[in-house]
Amino acid sequence: MTLTDFSTSSTQATPEADPGTASVTPTVRQAARRGVFWVVLGIIAVGFVIVTALVRGDGGAAGIPLAADSPGLAGSKAVVEVLRDSGVDVVPVGSLEAARDIAGDSTNVTLFFSDPGGYLEADQLDAVVDLAVDTVVADPDFATLQAASAGAVSAGGKPDDDTAAAACSVPAAERAGTATLGQKSLAVDAATADWTGCFASxxxxxxxLQQQADGSTLSLLADGSQLRNDTIAAEGNAALALSLLGQHSTLIWYQPTLADVVGGAAPTLGELSPDWVTPVVVLLALVVVAAAVWQGRRFGSLVVENLPVTVHAGETREGRARLYARTSSRLRAADALRIGTIGRLAARLGLARTASVDEIVGAAASVTGLRLADVRDTLVDARPESDRALVDLSGRLVDLERAVTAATEVGAAGSPASAPPSTERMGS
Structure with missing residues (x-):
């Protein structure tokens, strides 16, 4: 750090620092204090997201409902792997066109269909029902029920029990014996007699529900929970799934995707994002605005006002010393000591107020007989890296000032009044 100018009108001078070399890097503690608000804000935001996810349940962790490749709780990878081990070629597809190409004119194909996203239109649903000889529809919505049953089947209430016996003549249900009941059920119009109900809820x-007509079979599972990974091993769910889906050598596992969306505008980001994204983004925006108003407020320019009390110089010096010690600002403390020493040396040497530090260094070295490099290291170059080094530098400054004082007193008197103080530490 280079000191260039100083004032001799007071015991403490105000130097001008060279922009290229004068810099004081904040300590880690200072940087941490400045960023604590944003750290706390980030923790609150992350906590809010975690709490929201927990409140919403295990939907995200369970995976895509009844997906053939999903190992999550709601997926169906377990039954798919068992079917493949049994020799059934399970082909997952994500579009009606792909399902139609695989099915072709073959009568040895089973179609599994589930549309939890509601991607298909009415005409597409009509085409799905006619793709294969044996079709299994899981978790049908209102539009799917209309297309599959012409309005004869509707959604029923929540099951009364957790399990139920087959109590029907459908072979797949008879093999299962019992099955678990999910959160939905299906009801049939009393005037319609061509639907067989199993596992009364x-x-x-x-x-x-199952309907057989013209050599084809259509099976409806109320919510498809019997095919989930977490319930496939309960009761007779496994036997029911293997009997319904393993009737033929090929099983098309069809779950519609965006590839089935016909015409219209592309879905917006809000439609594709989970429900909790929008409120979280809005909350974070409000927090940022509130933080900006809080941290960015201004009350006008600072006003200099005389304090109604008198602060002694010694108290100010001790207060600054404590602050420097608390923040480990050794370079600032050293600069404060040097500024005071340089001001007093300039006055003692009789130099002008505009004298540079280099001039003061040269004059001090000349009158004391010390090496120029040692004097400059004491007044400018030395950078204390520890408290011990700072104390040593303070001692060197005192020794230099005593040496200059002794030398100038000798020169003024014409003969030595006393031996000059020791300067052994000047070269250390």
């Missing part, structure tokens, strides 16, 4: 409602 309440009055006139079932967990499974």
């Amino acid at each position: 309440g009055d006139d409602s079932w967990a499974m």
Whole structure:
């Protein structure tokens, strides 16, 4: 750090620092204090997201419902792997066109269909029902029920029990014996007699319905929970799944995707994002605005006002010393000591107020007989890296000032009044 100018009108001078070399890097503690607000804000935001995810349940962790390649709780990878081990070629597809190409005119194909996203239109749903000889529809919505049953089947209430016996003549249900009941059921119009209900879940409602007509079979599972990874091993769910889906050598596992969306505008980011994204983004925006208003407020320019008390120089010196010690600002403390020493040396040497530090260094070295490099290291170049080094530098400054004082007193008197103080530490 280079000191260039100083004032001799007071015991403490105000130097001008060279922009290229004068820099004081904040300590880690200072940087941490400045960023603590944003760290706390980030923790609050992350906590809010975690709490929201926990409140919403395990939907995200469970994976895509009934997906053939999903090992999550709601997926169906377990039953798919068992079917493949049994010799069934399971082909997952994500579009109606792909399902139609695989099915072709073959009568040895089973189609599994589930559309939890509701991507298909009415005409597409009509085409799905006619793709294969044996079709299994899981978790049908209102539009799917309309296309599959011409309005004869509707959604029923929540099942009364957790399990139920087959109590029907459908071979797949008879092999299973019992099955678990999910959160939905299906009801049939009393005037319609061509639907067979299995696994009764309440009055006139079932967990499974099957219709056989013109050599084809259509099976409806109320919510498809019997095919999930977390329930496939319960009761007779495994036997039911293998009997319904393993009737033929090829199983098309069709779950519609965006590839089935026909015409219209592309879905917006809000439509593709989970429900919790929008409120979280809005909350974070409000927090940022509030933080900007809080941290960025201004009350006008600073006003200099005389304090109604008198602060002694000694108290100010001790207060600054404590602050420097608390923040480990050794370079600032050293500069404060040097500024005071340089001001007093300039006055003692009789130099002008505009004298540079180099001039003061040269004059001090000349009158004391010390090496110029040692004097400059004491007044400018030395950078204390520890408290011990700072104390040593303070001692060197005192020794230099005593040496200059002794030398100037000798020169003024014409003869030595006393031996000059020791300067052994000047070269250390």
